[in-house]
Amino acid sequence: PEILDGRVKTLHPKIHGGILARDLEEHRKQCADNGIDLIDLVCVNLYPFKETISKENVTFDEAIENIDIGGPTMVRSAAKNHQRVTIVVNPDRYDLILENLQKNGTVSLELRRKLAAEAFAHTAEYDRLIAGYLEGQIDAETAFPKTLRLSVAKLQDLRYGENPNQKAAFYADPDAGKGTLAYGEQLQGKELSYNNWVDMDAAWELVNEFEETACAIIKHTNPSGVAIGSNVLDAYEKALEADPVSAFGGIIALNRTLDGETATAIQSRFYEVIVAPEFSPEARQILAAKASLRLFKVNVEEQQHTRGWKIRTVNGGFLLQDEDIGIAPVSVWQVVSAAKPSAEDLKELEFAWKACKHVKSNAIVVAKKKQVLGVGAGQMNRVGSAKIALEQAAEKAQGAYLASDAFFPFADSVEVAAEHGIKAIVQPGGSVRDHEVIETADRLGIILVFTGRRHFKH
Template identity: 55%
Template sequence: MSKKLALLSVSDKTGLVEFARGLVAQGYTLVSTGGTQRTLAEAGLPVQSVSELTGFPEILDGRVKTLHPKIHGGLLARRELEKHRRQMAEHGILPIDLVVVNLYPFAATVAKAGVTLEEAIENIDIGGPTMVRAAAKNYRHVAIVVNPARYQAILAELAEKGTISEETRFALAVEAFNHTAYYDAMIARWLAQQTQSAPLFPATLVLPFEKAEELRYGENPQQQAAFYREPQAKPGTVATGKQLHGKALSFNNLNDLNAAWELVLEFDEPAAAAVKHTNPCGVAIGEDLYSAFLRAYESDPVSIFGGIVAVNRPLDGRTAEKLAEIFLEVIVAPAYSAEALAILTRKKNLRLLEIPLPEKRETIDLKKVSGGLLLQTLDTSTISAEGWRTVTTKEPTPAQLADMVFGMKVVKHVKSNAIVLVKNGQTIGIGAGQMNRVGAAQIAINQAGAKAAGSVLASDAFFPFRDTVDVAAAAGVAAIVQPGGSVKDEDSIAACNEQGLAMVFTGTRYFKH
């Protein structure tokens, strides 16, 4: 047996035979297990079984094959220590110089429809991560390869230098520990989702994410950025969306299109939303998608320029013709007709994203802060007038009540402090991200202009003073919907009664930061 020993045990056999052939050419003896050994042998490569190396058979249906002192002694021995060398010689342990391992396909297994807990458990690798970690710990003597993309570079280094440098071995070790950490995090995450007793916010949190792509830059050109995807991301999410056309999505595109998509999912009716800098600038519902988009566009034909448009119905040719008249960055739809695609793909840089409507919404929202992470449940509650109460003398009309529901669905997605003016299922003015509520109301009213007369005003939180009511009444607003709960609610109620406005309290606020 040569002095260089390589242990190979992989589930992903991409490039395996070519890599193994290159190792043999560099003087390595191959040792392998199960399916990997069969693949190498069928390719005509000389390969020993792990059982030949250890003198012990694979047992328990293959559950135990590499968990043996002759494997882990060969991986963990510090060869610069005379005591370790003596013990290896005493027990017939050969040093292992290179380990090539990638793990049981747990992610692929649990992604299958109808997978059982037993099937998932059987695809949790034990020996593989143990070998990976042992080799990575002893990187000064052992090279560990977990990524097939590394094969060619390693063969090139061996051909050039006759060895794998310590610098490379250290880089491989870092990648290996990241590999096993991700693998364990993925398992922990999936198993936690299988039981109702798992705490929503566990004492320790592990979140597996894989890099989907590096982005040109972040929010600004001086910032670097990348997009990461959850391994078990559900259909209907931005992460599982399919880009059909256009330039690569940017950091801001992804952030904005997520905001637009989450907004149109609020509606059962055909709906369209235009978003700019994560705030909606025009939202409407209609009898069909065409009318919904026309009304959303008319809500603010200036701000939609260069924005994101999301719709919650398959995009048809007629609507696509109108969309093509405007400069947009991204369009998001659950599907596109052939006619719509033919029209929109004429615009070379327009990004088209297809996301099927989700069966189930996500449940957890994350926000990064300096040195930590904020977690909260995602607010996916259904907004309806059930449980709301009229607090003024004047009752809202059925049409106004419908606009109140529509307004609260929109205001939920507007940065606080937020005020939205609505008329007949269409936004006519949006005041977002203001430091005081009356300021947000004034922005929305200024945008609405004469359309404010007879409209409904929706607020994301209560009024601390009556000033917002007074400003709204002066503009001709006819009804107000807000959470209520201020110590000065009676002042706002009195102001509405004085000026003939209907006001409804929902009992639910929608801060968005």
Template identity: 55%
Template sequence: MAIRRALISVSDKTGIVEFSRALAEQGVEIISTGGTFNLLQKEGVPVIGISDVTGFPEILDGRVKTLHPAVHSGLLAVRDSEEHQKAMQELGLDYIDLVVVNLYPFKETIAKPDVTYEDAIENIDIGGPTMLRSAAKNHAFVTVVVDAADYGGIIEEIKADGDTTLETRKRLAAKVFRHTAAYDSLISNYLSALQGDPLPETYTVTYEKVQDLRYGENPHQKAAFYKKPLAASGNITTAEQLHGKELSYNNINDANAALAILKEFTEPAVVAVKHMNPCGVGIGTDIHHAYQKAYEADPTSIFGGIVAANRTVGAETAELMGSIFLEIIIAPDFTPEALEILTKKKNIRLLKLGEFKAAEERNSEWLVTSVDGGMLVQESDVHNLNVEDLQVVTDRKPTEEELKQLLFGWKVVKHVKSNAILLAKDDMTVGVGAGQMNRVGAARIAVEQAGEKAKGAVLASDAFFPMGDTVELAAKAGITAIIQPGGSVKDEESIAAANAHGIAMVFTGVRHFKH
């Protein structure tokens, strides 16, 4: 068979004039609607209006124009069925061999900060998805195109053989159903959110591919990187890579973990991450000061790590960063002098983040985690702790400086894999115990890492102490204050141990498990 007749109706008109002209040059009759018809006619491309095919005018402000048997019979008729052929002939209907449609810009519409409900509803396409689905279902005979990137290849096939191959039609049909599924997902999620129903009876999500990755966590695992269609700025999916080779699966995971911690702070802060756990976090009077603290927190583990800063990186800080091997540096921006210094290092990746919101300004998002045979969905942990929320449970209250360090430690420990213990001192982490099977084990690691820095430090725990042994260990290391959720049946044992050693302890009433 040859492609004789095409129906073209597009919202995004990129490349459509050139494509339509190429079709016309191959003898293809073109049917079109509304704005697409006007554009093609203006550009001198031979075109027939949809009303000339249906015998019915476009009505209801264009809401009804292609929803007609003359259109869908031409798309759905099985060409090698004698019954279908007979019906088409008796009714005077003709086949449509090629459909080129892209949809009303619903995503772009709801992305507008001032979008109204009425405007969003009006930008839900009905006729477009219906034609796409009809044509894609009948891909044994009909070529269906939803992406301008496919125009060139289709024209080449038509020029060569007068038609597209079945393999091409299968590929394009699959692409269409992915496209309409994503489109419907955006609509359903938008309407569900408006109804206050974020966890409905069926949960459909859609993501757009950013890039294929060389591999996943390990070289034998395939992987790709996707982003949300309406991803906010200031995250790894929207960051601009200024230098270095492409990001790996592990790079992206680590960078995301670093940014999650960084967004806890409004003051100048730097976060260093290895294997999705912080190895050094510091805040300072400026970003140079903060980086020095993050580095001093653990000079060994930061090597080969990911560093994220919440202020522009200048030349002085770049010199320090460039003195060791770092996988990635992420910042809102880099001065020209800093870029000149850092781009001399071939293997470093530089990501320009742009502006982003700190945790206290951010709304919770829905996080999806795969499990075998299903998935878990939960709100992101953007809980902010206020001083008023703290309950002092020991005889000694924390000093003003201890309180400052306790709140700093609490912001970071929520991002450490459970069981998690973190030591903080002088606006920096000095010891991190992550991902242990028991809490006292995590404390031992944190204390050992801190060494002499543990003396006078404070301790933060992501969950309550099941017994007083962690407090005893902290006392031996010279810890002066502890922050933990509380709520254990053995809270009194921990409180008594803290009182015995003169340690101030506060309860938050909030747990921060991270698995």
């Protein structure tokens, strides 16, 4: 009988005996003596625990009542006895099962083994969600779980890793929204590589830092160009102008639909990937001639939530940290120089600061008119990065804006900036020599603004 408000329905020897009985004479006799019919096919859809806890304002009691007990037990029983029993936990498999039954009158042992593996993975993921939810309810103040349980689905094997001697694969986080990069759609082009995915991620994060129409061109996770434009074509042309040599073979990211006019401008150059929220039919038609070019659409209309973590491996372990989301609002920035910025100066500094956040440390960005002019990335000393960015900007650095992802440990970067005609500098501040940096800026007539927040990127 079904008892306890449905909490006990299938936990019964007539069910589990029929599932777990092996093809042995003694087992058949025991089942016959107890009126148990053998079961050779089990299909189970578990209570929707994940969907329940995803709802806003779901109560603890609601979540608990959506923990399935009998379902996972049947799944595990059938999976254990897959030598005789077929277990199905995914409705997408129904057609495959029917096809096997119609064609062969049975389900092959090979397929039953695959389905058993799927079943145990399914219940493991179900239990992971429950354990994670309960731990979060018990210790809600803890930023990170005491035990890191990750269950991610392999979407594809990749040709190789960063280098041909390394194997690689791409996995998607089932807890992430379908509007994230991982759940995007490749519309054309060659198979995506490991390095493509890494650069696409860097490009997509950067371009979505801006609400205005923006374009970023990425090489080896660093921007060769970033710009805001009056339209997509304008943004692309300005981003390309910063460093057309480095843009060769790069990744383009847009935060607006790629239109035909911009596609025409793009098609004459070599790029690996274009990432955008949409591609117009005209753009698709124009770029179809470049069969190797990968077009990748991110479904931004879907939910875009992630775990909010960044995970990195070290030798024998993992590092977790919060994502570095956004920047400190301009309203809390401190103007520490005698020279004061105008409202327009602050907008220019904000653009440079957002772009600089996505450059590998030590990072320096020179920008003007919402266009990156020079990038100094990954140098072991800050003044070295400043020199690279300023030399790239050349004469355009006159009257431009400079951003530094961390404080200046010495005043030398300010002096180099002044030599190239920089008008204003934005940096987090926080050095023991801040007073020397401020004094140098005042002596050289440079506007200096502290944001109070560092943006290291390793």
